[in-house]
Amino acid sequence: MKKIYYKNHCIQKKWGQIFLNDQNVINAIVKSINPKKYQKIVEIGPGLGALTKQILDTIDIDFLILIERDSNLVNRLIQMFNKKIKIFSQNVMITNFFDLSKQFGQKLRLIGNLPYNIATELIIYLFKYLNVIDDMHFMFQKEVGRRICADPNNKEYGRLSIVTQYHYKTIPLFKIPATSFIPIPKVESLMIRFIPHTNTPYPVIDVKTLSLLTELAFRQRRKTLRNSLSTFFNQTEIIQQGINPTLRAENITINQYCTLAAILNNK
Template identity: 75%
Template sequence: MKKKYYNNHFIQKKWSQVFLKDQNTIDTIIKTFNPKNHQKIIEIGPGLGALTKEILNIVDPNSLILIERDFNLVKRLTQMFNKKINVVYQDIMRINFFDLSHQVGQKLRLIGNLPYNIATKLIIYLFKYINVIYDMHFMFQKEVARRLYASPNNKEYGRLSVIAQYHCKIIPLLKIPATSFVPIPKVESIIVHLLPHTNTPYPIINIKQLSLLTKLAFSQRRKTLRNSLSILFDESEIKQEGINPTLRAENITISQYCILTAMLKNKLNLPSI
């Protein structure tokens, strides 16, 4: 198979690398993101610096930290910006954002064009650090974005919808055509703003138990709750909380999932996630 290059960089297919090339798209993303000098900004997967350059036209280099796992790109970024910027050579899934926030002394703003192959896994990982994140502006594959902000009674509504919306207000911002990238992906993308709740509309619950509950419900989404959650609840227990046990997973609101999760607090021998 012939190797693909862009701007003299060998494109790593295993990491789903695509690079923004359309300047109008880049300008619109930065305008929407609206970076400020007093903020600490983390760019995930900066690639060849298309967004980075424009951010640095607005803020000082010490306001920005880049996290990149491709060592060849780390070297290029360091050369491109004359070592004036902090480039961290690391897999994003190994970054401790509690430590990073403590080091910079404030909550973090995150921005990035997330690789399609890890986007869902990464966003779940970042929710563990939601208390030190001010907001996130990420580019997702259109199908993943729609799952993030989907409402109940919708085929896109699923486990990711529940967990994401429990943590954040999800705001779709911009549709990005595939032709904005090199190489051109087979899908369109959407920029999504994830804004952590300051006054959460939901009760505080055990996230691991919410994860367990939604995994059971949505892995059998054509089944009714009384069947898909039968290893956790009797039908009568579900009814006692005012929830119809004949509904399917996609018909249950986030608030109702929180109620069901709270019911697990005193149950023993829960199945592993």
């Protein structure tokens, strides 16, 4: 397989590496993040430092916290930014953000141009760290981003929409064309802001039950609720919660799923 180089770096396809090279997009991202001097900002997958440089050029911040698993990039980033960064050479999927927040004495702001192949997995991994996260700004493959932010009664609305919005307020910011990256991906990207709920708008339940319930409902999304959830509920039980049992999975709100999950928990 032919190797692809960008700025003398051999791009690691196995890690889904793509690099931002559009200064207008970089400016727009940093403007939307609106970093402040006193904040502890964690950049996940900084690559060759396009966002890192723009943030450091924009504000007189003490340092940026970087998480990068590619040792070649780690060495380059250290040479480029020296004492303006604190870098962790590791896989973000094993990073303990509780420890990171404790180390720096405050909540964290997370940003990043995430590889498409870990983006969804990372968002779910971060559910358990909500108490130490102020907000997050991440790029997603556009189709995945639209699913994350989707509302009920929409074909893009599904399990990912529900479990993500249960934990975060999701705000789509702007699309990013494929030509903004090297190598050029086959899809556009979407920049999304995530704000953890401080006071959840949904009933507090066992999230595993919510996940199980939505998995069952959306596995057969063309079936009506009375059929897709018949393993757990009879039609009368669904009606008693003010839910029309002839609706399909995509027509049910997060609150309604939470209500059903709470009942299932008590069974």
